[in-house]
Structure formats: structure tokens, C-alpha cells
Amino acid sequence: MNNVAQYDVESIRNDFPILGKKIHGNPLVYLDNAASSQHPVQVINAIKELYESGYSNIHRGVHQLSQDATKAYENGRASVRGFVNADCMHEIIFTSGTTESINLVAQSYARPLLKKGDEVLITHMEHHSNIVPWQIVCEQTGAELRVVPISGRGELEMDRFAALLSERTKMVAVGHVSNALGTVNPIKEIIDQAHALNVPVLVDGAQAVPHIPVDVQALDCDFYAFSGHKLYGPTGIGVLYGKEKFLSKMPPYKGGGDMILSVSFEKTEYNALPYKFEAGTPNIAGAIGLGAAIEYIQSIGLGAIAAHEHGLLEYATSKLRDIEGLRVIGEADQKAGLISFVLDQVHPHDIGTMLDMEGVAIRTGHHCAQPVMEHFKVPATARASFGMYNTFGEIDVLAEALNKTIGMFA
Amino acid sequence: MDNLRELYQEVILDHNKNKRNYRKIENPDSFAHGVNPLCGDQIDVYLNLRDGVVEDVSFDGQGCAICTSSASMMTVALKGKTEADAHALFESFHHALTDDEVHPEDVPLGKLKVLTGVKEFPVRVKCATLAWHTFDAALKKVQDDISTE
CATH class of the missing domain: 3.90.1150.10 (Aspartate Aminotransferase, domain 1)
Incomplete structure (x- = not known):
């Protein structure tokens, strides 16, 4: 108290x-923070200062501004890494939001792997963004989507989860906190049970990160997705944390600039993590604003x-x-x-x-x-x-x- | 609060609580299902015609007070109207609510005029027009059936 x-x-x-x-x-x-939260002056000023005195494209210019902007962008990544306690910087991928993070994993991790007879396990309380990407990949591969039911109180039926988890399960995707009910799911238990069968777990953390300290290493989750705009940061920026052992083997999700080492018409060599997954000019101001939001949260x-x-x-x-x-x-x-x-x-x-x-x-x-x-x-x-x-x-x-x-x- | 009273007038609150023609018609001449995917409101409209006149029209489904009372008032307004007059009333109602250039006072809407307060609440206009769109779809269906027979 x-x-x-x-x-x-x-x-x-x-x-x-x-x-x-x-x-x-x-x-x-x-009282609509679960849809999107508001912004402290610290975030607004970080973005304002960038555009007023520090803006340039990143990762490619030799000039001072580009180097400054690159540093600020990567500082945003460092803030995120610390915030969720990821092992290393390159396990933090900037995306446009939770939705893109989940689609990235569905298409880049699950799609090459899934085949007929395989199953993806989600729950009845997921947000549409943690349902539809899996429906799409199941349709593409012939895998089947299975759903863990919820009780009248709005809690996962964990005995049903245990029963649905099998050698056919190739992926578990579950929300950390339900956006419609507020339920905090026992994700540590879910991850441990899935791992016992070597099944990787993606956690949709969009509703969790503003309210619950998250340690991806302690949870041992394989992927963790969240958005900046529910975390007092800007819209259009989100995060995918992924374990290096998965991310390094996954093919790129989008092709373009910044995600390559060399391009010829015969062969393109992809860039290292995390840039392999950050094609095109990223949301520079978004990453910097998100970094400022995280620093603000940590100051309180x-x-x-x-x-x-x-x-x-x-x-x-x-x-x-x-x-x-x-x-x-x-x-x-x-x-x-x-x-x-x-x-x-x-x-x-x-x-x-x-x-x-x-x-x-x-x-x-x-x-x-x-x-x-x-x-x-x-x-x-x-x-x-x-x-x-x-x-x-x-x-x-x-x-x-x-x-x-x-x-x-x- | 004045705006709210304009939106939720007594007549509207009454139609919301005591819905008129809130029932299913078995084997209707026509039927249409209307959905507002943004908010999940769903209205079914049932229609019976006799000699080109709306003999019976009813609705069921779920919606907010604006949606429900608009549907209820619509059924009352439509009964006894010719197909042409019914469609014209839909057009007028739609026009009065959605056209920024039009002052609702200038449109002959009769008792339906109380619903024009919704114009001050742009996100709620769709609530008021859902039943009407659904009715018009049912009317078109029966007309299409006739024209293809």
C-alpha cells in the first residue's frame, strides 16, 4: 500500500x-488506454527534437546527421532490449506494431515449417490479430488451427490446453493479457508445457507490457510481440523479440533496402539480424519515441x-x-x-x-x-x-x- | 446535455424500450440481414407486400438505442406505403442524415424527424440508417425476383 x-x-x-x-x-x-495510450512531453519532445535538429535517414549516410540519427534509433532498440531483458540487441526487431510482429512469425517462421496434419494452438480469448495471421498460414499450408477454450470467468481452461498440446502442435500463440477481459494468462506455465514437447511459443504482449514487468529470458518465450502506442509511445512502431536461434534461420519477411548485404540479379545476400527483418527506411521517429516512452516508464x-x-x-x-x-x-x-x-x-x-x-x-x-x-x-x-x-x-x-x-x- | 436530449428524445427512448413490430414473419415475401461490422449491430427485416403496397414489415436483432428505435419507427412509417413511396422515404431519410448540405427541417420526414438529432453525432449516423438499408435491400430483392420471373 x-x-x-x-x-x-x-x-x-x-x-x-x-x-x-x-x-x-x-x-x-x-479510460481508453487499452486501445491507445497518451503521450508524455518527454516522448513528444524526443520526436520534436529529432525533426528539429537531428533527423536524417539511418544506416547509410556518412554525414553527421545520419550518424546521429542512427545512434538515436539504435538507442531506442537498446531501451527496448533492457525493458524486456532480451539477451542481445539483435533479438529486437522493430516492426509497425504487434500485428506485423505476429504476421512476421506466422509467415517467416511457421509457414515454411507447417504441413498437413500439423496444428497451431491459440486460445479463445485472442485479439483478431493473434487469430487471423494463423488462419492465413493454416490455409496456406493445410495445417489446422486449434483453440483452447475459456471458462465462464474468462480464464483459460488449462487442462484443455494440456490435452490439446500434442506432437502435432508446431506452434503455440497466446495473449499475455486479454484486451477484452483483462485476464492475465499463466504464460510461464504455458511456455513450460509447450517446451516439454519442443513447441515454440509466441506471446502477444500488446496489453501486458504497459502493466506487467516482462523478462523474456525468465519466461523463456520464443517470440514476444508488442506495440509502442499502448506503451505511451508513438503509433506505427512495434517490437518483435525473438530468440536468435529462430530468427537467424528464418527467411526475410519483406525484401528491400537495408535488409541486404549485397544484391546482384543472380543472388542477394541478406543482412545480419536484426536488419534482415527491417527492410526499407524504418520508422525512425517511432523507434526514438518508443525509447523515450520506455525511459519515462522506467523513471517512474x-x-x-x-x-x-x-x-x-x-x-x-x-x-x-x-x-x-x-x-x-x-x-x-x-x-x-x-x-x-x-x-x-x-x-x-x-x-x-x-x-x-x-x-x-x-x-x-x-x-x-x-x-x-x-x-x-x-x-x-x-x-x-x-x-x-x-x-x-x-x-x-x-x-x-x-x-x-x-x-x-x- | 442538450445535445444528448436531442439525440435521445423521449420518443426514441420509448421505441427502444417498447419496440413496435419486433417479431419474425414466417415465410415473408422478402427478408434481408443487415450488419454494421464496426459495432456488431445486427438487424433482420421481414417484408410482406400486397399489390405493390407494404402490407407488413417487421424486424428483429440486436442494436443500440438509436439502431433499435430507428428500426421500430421505420416499420410504423412504412406500413401501407406503396413500394415507390417506401423507397422514396428511405431516400429522404438517408439524404437528411448523411448529406451535409441538407437541413433536416427541409425534408418531409413526419415523425421520423426526431431521429435527425443523430446528425450531431456523426459516428452514430450509421446506427440510425442500418434498418433502412436493410429494408431497402429486402425491397430490392423482391423487386429483382419479380423482374426475373
Whole structure:
């Protein structure tokens, strides 16, 4: 509790200019962090400074600016490496986001390997971006997609996972934290069980990295994917961590400049890791902005952020449960960052519009997780998701706005 | 809050709670399924015609208050209309909600006018028009069937 008490949320809020904004005349209460988080001045300034005084293309110019920009870009990679504790720099591949990271592994790792009779194992609570790339590769190869079911509480049925895992399984892909339910999955257990059968595991960490310290070596995961824009960084930048033993053997995902050592019309020699997977001019400002975001998070401490957010989640859960006719969707023992819910009398979209008029930004809809909606027999949910800058007072505003909404529709 | 009252008028809230013609028609002359893939709203519209006149029209499915009440009010407005008048009403309604140049007051919409408050909420316009698009699809289907027979 001490951590929470010492956590200076007001000083954090002062670093995020957008939080001073008014929406429809009311102070912004931003509870849509699981969709995308806001940016501290440290990130905004890093990008501004790059464009004002340090910008050039990277990895190819002999001139000073190009060398400076290259250094800044690679510093971004170093920040990411430290953040997830990867063994070495070249295991960190910059992508456009989690979606591209997963597609890269599906196409570059799984596709050459899969054949008819093989299976890819995912779960019922995955985001569409950790379903569709595997469906595509299964269609391409004749492999079969198998799905681990979830319980009524929104937890993975681990005995079913163990039963579905077999010598036919060639890949396991699982979300670390569910974007629709907030469930934190037991990924260490999943990785250990898969490894016992020599099956590699990809973890979709998009919803986990802002809330949970991740150590890819301790987890022993083979691939870990996440995005910058849910981590207080810019859009269009993401990360694929992969173990060198896999990445080094995988063919390039995209062809182009920067991913080659030499090109002739007879033969092209590919560049070393990580550049083999970074064809074309990369998102230079994105990588630098992401590095700044990670440094900002580390200056506060992800542990302290997690403790604060856990307090918010507990408070919001008890506060929302007191509202008559409100049903929380997803009641796993281990949850992080968000609360999904429905109201008896009011459709989520009407909730979204009503709350917006009070300045409260939440997400409504199927959250790109339609199988989850179907499991809980709801067309959509309303979702409040928390970030490091949210306050207990904002939860009160949310609860009051929900009561107002119910009053209007009753 | 004024904008909200404009959007969620009493009539709309009433149609949302007490849906009119919210039922399936067995063996209808035509039927269409409408989906808003962005938000997951789904509306089925059932249609019976007699001598070129809408004899019965109903809907079921799931949607937000705007979607549901628009569907409910639509069924009431359409009953007894000729095919041509029904299609013209769809056009007018669609026009009033989606054309920035058009002031809703200038379009003869009768009771449907209460739904034009949605224009102040651009992301919700699709909610109001879903049932109408679905109805028009059902109407086209039956007309196509007739023309190919």
C-alpha cells in the first residue's frame, strides 16, 4: 500500500499535456488506454527534437546527421532490449506494431515449417490479430488451427490446453493479457508445457507490457510481440523479440533496402539480424519515441505503475459492481489494466455516447475479439482501461456518469 | 446535455424500450440481414407486400438505442406505403442524415424527424440508417425476383 500512497499521480499527469483538455466542457477522463495510450512531453519532445535538429535517414549516410540519427534509433532498440531483458540487441526487431510482429512469425517462421496434419494452438480469448495471421498460414499450408477454450470467468481452461498440446502442435500463440477481459494468462506455465514437447511459443504482449514487468529470458518465450502506442509511445512502431536461434534461420519477411548485404540479379545476400527483418527506411521517429516512452516508464517504475493500476482496478470493480444492472465481463483471479462490462438496459454504444458527453472516453464494441463476445453471449461490451495517469477520482466520475446513463434509459 | 436530449428524445427512448413490430414473419415475401461490422449491430427485416403496397414489415436483432428505435419507427412509417413511396422515404431519410448540405427541417420526414438529432453525432449516423438499408435491400430483392420471373 505504501507504494500506492507515494505514487505521485498528479506530477505524472502534468507530464501529459492532453490530460488538461476539456471534452464537451468537462475535464477529459481518459479510460481508453487499452486501445491507445497518451503521450508524455518527454516522448513528444524526443520526436520534436529529432525533426528539429537531428533527423536524417539511418544506416547509410556518412554525414553527421545520419550518424546521429542512427545512434538515436539504435538507442531506442537498446531501451527496448533492457525493458524486456532480451539477451542481445539483435533479438529486437522493430516492426509497425504487434500485428506485423505476429504476421512476421506466422509467415517467416511457421509457414515454411507447417504441413498437413500439423496444428497451431491459440486460445479463445485472442485479439483478431493473434487469430487471423494463423488462419492465413493454416490455409496456406493445410495445417489446422486449434483453440483452447475459456471458462465462464474468462480464464483459460488449462487442462484443455494440456490435452490439446500434442506432437502435432508446431506452434503455440497466446495473449499475455486479454484486451477484452483483462485476464492475465499463466504464460510461464504455458511456455513450460509447450517446451516439454519442443513447441515454440509466441506471446502477444500488446496489453501486458504497459502493466506487467516482462523478462523474456525468465519466461523463456520464443517470440514476444508488442506495440509502442499502448506503451505511451508513438503509433506505427512495434517490437518483435525473438530468440536468435529462430530468427537467424528464418527467411526475410519483406525484401528491400537495408535488409541486404549485397544484391546482384543472380543472388542477394541478406543482412545480419536484426536488419534482415527491417527492410526499407524504418520508422525512425517511432523507434526514438518508443525509447523515450520506455525511459519515462522506467523513471517512474513499472512496479509502482502496476501497483497503482491494480488499486484502480480493484476500486473500479467494487464501485461498478455496486451499480444495479451492471455485469462485469471477465472475472479472472488475475486481471490487469481494464474492466469490461455491460448494462441490462443500455447498449454499449449508447453508454459510450452518454459517457463521452461527460468527458469520459471509454471503448465500446467487440474489441477485435468477436469470439470472446460470442462466448459471453453479448454483442459488445463497454470497456474502461487504465493507465499510469488515471486517478481514483476519475473512477468516481465514471461511476456517476454510468448512473446518469441508467437514469436516462430506465 | 442538450445535445444528448436531442439525440435521445423521449420518443426514441420509448421505441427502444417498447419496440413496435419486433417479431419474425414466417415465410415473408422478402427478408434481408443487415450488419454494421464496426459495432456488431445486427438487424433482420421481414417484408410482406400486397399489390405493390407494404402490407407488413417487421424486424428483429440486436442494436443500440438509436439502431433499435430507428428500426421500430421505420416499420410504423412504412406500413401501407406503396413500394415507390417506401423507397422514396428511405431516400429522404438517408439524404437528411448523411448529406451535409441538407437541413433536416427541409425534408418531409413526419415523425421520423426526431431521429435527425443523430446528425450531431456523426459516428452514430450509421446506427440510425442500418434498418433502412436493410429494408431497402429486402425491397430490392423482391423487386429483382419479380423482374426475373
